[in-house]
Amino acid sequence: MFLTLKTKIWLTVLSIVLMFTFFTLYYFPDQRGKLLIKNYSNEVQNLANSVALGVKIAIREQNFEGVQTAMEFVKGDPRLKFVSMLQIDTVWNDNHTGYKIKSSVFKTFPENEHPSPTVSSSDSIIVKQAPFITPVMSGSILLAFNTKEIVDSQKKVRETSLIVSGIVFLIGIILGFWLARTISVPVLALRNAANRVGKGDLTQRIKKPGKDEIGELGRAFNRMIEDLSLTRKELDESNISLSAANNSLSNTLSELKSAQAQLIQSEKLASLGELTAGIAHEIQNPLNFVNNFSELNTELINEMKNELANGNAQEAKMIADGIKENEQKINYHGKRADSIVKGMLQHSRKSSGQKEPTDINALADEYLRLSYHGLRAKDKSFNATMKTDFDETIGKVNVIPQDMGRVLLNLFNNAFYAASLSSKGGFKEQEPTVLVSTKKINGNIEVSVKDNGNGIPQKILDKIFQPFFTTKPTGEGTGLGLSLAYDIIKAHGGNLKVKTKEGEGSEFIIQLPII
Amino acid sequence: MGEQQRWRGGAKITIALMKTNTPAGKSTSQVLYGMSPDELNKFWLALVFQGKAAAPYFFNSAAELEAFVAQNPGAIGILDQVAANDQIKTILVEGKKL
Numbered sequence: 001m002f003l004t005l006k007t008k009i010w011l012t013v014l015s016i017v018l019m020f021t022f023f024t025l026y027y028f029p030d031q032r033g034k035l036l037i038k039n040y041s042n043e044v045q046n047l048a049n050s051v052a053l054g055v056k057i058a059i060r061e062q063n064f065e066g067v068q069t070a071m072e073f074v075k076g077d078p079r080l081k082f083v084s085m086l087q088i089d090t091v092w093n094d095n096h097t098g099y100k101i102k103s104s105v106f107k108t109f110p111e112n113e114h115p116s117p118t119v120s121s122s123d124s125i126i127v128k129q130a131p132f133i134t135p136v137m138s139g140s141i142l143l144a145f146n147t148k149e150i151v152d153s154q155k156k157v158r159e160t161s162l163i164v165s166g167i168v169f170l171i172g173i174i175l176g177f178w179l180a181r182t183i184s185v186p187v188l189a190l191r192n193a194a195n196r197v198g199k200g201d202l203t204q205r206i207k208k209p210g211k212d213e214i215g216e217l218g219r220a221f222n223r224m225i226e227d228l229s230l231t232r233k234e235l236d237e238s239n240i241s242l243s244a245a246n247n248s249l250s251n252t253l254s255e256l257k258s259a260q261a262q263l264i265q266s267e268k269l270a271s272l273g274e275l276t277a278g279i280a281h282e283i284q285n286p287l288n289f290v291n292n293f294s295e296l297n298t299e300l301i302n303e304m305k306n307e308l309a310n311g312n313a314q315e316a317k318m319i320a321d322g323i324k325e326n327e328q329k330i331n332y333h334g335k336r337a338d339s340i341v342k343g344m345l346q347h348s349r350k351s352s353g354q355k356e357p358t359d360i361n362a363l364a365d366e367y368l369r370l371s372y373h374g375l376r377a378k379d380k381s382f383n384a385t386m387k388t389d390f391d392e393t394i395g396k397v398n399v400i401p402q403d404m405g406r407v408l409l410n411l412f413n414n415a416f417y418a419a420s421l422s423s424k425g426g427f428k429e430q431e432p433t434v435l436v437s438t439k440k441i442n443g444n445i446e447v448s449v450k451d452n453g454n455g456i457p458q459k460i461l462d463k464i465f466q467p468f469f470t471t472k473p474t475g476e477g478t479g480l481g482l483s484l485a486y487d488i489i490k491a492h493g494g495n496l497k498v499k500t501k502e503g504e505g506s507e508f509i510i511q512l513p514i515i
Numbered sequence: 516m517g518e519q520q521r522w523r524g525g526a527k528i529t530i531a532l533m534k535t536n537t538p539a540g541k542s543t544s545q546v547l548y549g550m551s552p553d554e555l556n557k558f559w560l561a562l563v564f565q566g567k568a569a570a571p572y573f574f575n576s577a578a579e580l581e582a583f584v585a586q587n588p589g590a591i592g593i594l595d596q597v598a599a600n601d602q603i604k605t606i607l608v609e610g611k612k613l
Contacts, residue, residue, distance in 0.1 A: 064563040064570035
């Protein structure tokens with residue numbers, strides 16, 4: 001049950017007042033009354049004992065006037081109701097078969113009272129007996145005092161208790177009002193102010209806080225609101241500057257995204273350039289043959305014309321055979337160039353972005369050669385050894401050939417670059433070598449590209465897959481190659497790992513699931 | 516026995532008895548009153564409480580009793596022997612001493 005602070009204060013005050021009232025109106029008078037009755041009873045009993053003792057002595061002394069005097073010992077007491085002397089005899093029963101105790105009143109004072117021997121205490125009187133035994137007679141003194149004095153005392157106690165209770169109740173009411181005013185009202189004001197502050201009104205203040213703890217709370221609240229106002233003001237200012245910074249950052253991000261798109265385009269163009277260079281080299285080689293043999297044939301045809309003009313038919317026939325042989329070579333190399341172009345076209349046509357069963361070994365071999373010749377086209381001094389170790393049992397793997405080709409080309413380019421750089425640096429006298437191998441392990445296909453370059457320093461190892469991170473000189477690399485490769489392999493549900501040892505080379509491993 | 520309070524001359528009758536725990540007192544209660552000593556005491560107590568008579572005076576010795584009777588006119592004492600005091604008149608009860 002929810003109780004307000006004011007209700008709790010009133011309940012506490014009323015509980016205390018009610019408990020006090022219970023004590024003053026009931027418990028205390030009751031205890032007081034019981035004590036009075038107990039003391040009064042003791043007093044009456046002592047008086048009865050005294051009278052009985054006096055009677056006993058007087059009878060023994062045969063001082064019969066003294067017996068009367070003893071009984072009149074209590075005569076002057078205003079509380080006396082009566083004093084009787086009871087005679088107790090043991091007499092035969094009616095049938096003379098046994099005895100019975102018979103009590104009879106021997107003498108009573110005042111004489112107008114006629115109490116029964118068996119009278120007992122009541123609300124109005126207290127009756128006490130004190131026995132005496134003498135040879136003359138046995139009996140007891142029956143002493144009765146009225147209780148008017150006690151009743152009057154109890155009445156006075158009750159009246160006093162009632163007055164005290166009234167005063168306490170009045171004090172309780174005043175105390176309740178005072179507590180409500182000094183505790184409840186300031187606390188409620190504090191609560192209301194806090195609620196308004198919670199709704200955003202920071203102009204709230206506790207007016208005239210007192211000197212007690214609640215007043216201190218009010219002052220602390222005021223200080224807190226002032227601090228809060230100041231903080232909010234600073235926060236607003238910070239928000240404004242943050243908003244400006246945010247706008248600036250947003251613009252910068254937009255520019256960065258634009259730059260990233262341009263860089264990606266550059267990377268694609270660079271890849272395309274490398275590819276083009278490789279393709280050009282592949283075609284250049286048969287074209288050289290075609291050109292050389294066709295030039296040779298032109299010269300041979302001229303020679304054959306001369307021989308025919310001179311009538312050397314035999315020589316002309318031999319030259320014609322040579323021309324035919326060259327023609328076959330031209331045809332062979334022309335077909336070879338045709339086949340290369342068709343192969344490229346085939347790849348370009350399959351750029352559907354869809355996964356399809358692909359011969360990873362063939363793809364790797366093709367792009368390895370493209371990479372090598374591309375680099376050779378750019379730098380005539382470049383030279384490297386290509387080694388392959390393909391597992392022929394891996395079969396076809398479901399990949400996007402265009403994307404996987406881009407990954408392989410990138411890894412091959414990096415491997416040739418690292419291997420040749422090491423060779424050029426002169427640190428090692430060894431031929432730059434790139435080893436490409438494939439194998440099937442635990443349901444995965446692994447393609448390994450290993451070079452014998454200088455390896456990757458440990459401090460940059462965790463950055464190599466980050467976009468735009470490159471160790472190549474400005475203009476030679478965009479820093480997007482490995483990042484794109486990583487994303488493509490992940491998109492295939494695979495993994496791209498690197499093992500490296502400084503001074504010994506690096507190995508990039510593509511893991512692809514067989515689906 | 517207490518029925519008569521005054522002598523014919525008007526003097527108040529004062530009875531003097533030996534205490535009932537003395538041999539004379541015992542014989543007095545038995546012979547003269549025909550009661551045991553305790554019955555006699557109770558008898559006198561009842562008379563006193565009823566206001567019918569003044570209580571007798573009890574003495575421990577015959578000499579004290581004789582002296583009391585000699586000094587109080589109208590007093591009558593009961594002894595089991597003739598009084599030695601010549602100021603007292605002795606009456607024999609039923610012609611013999613008690």
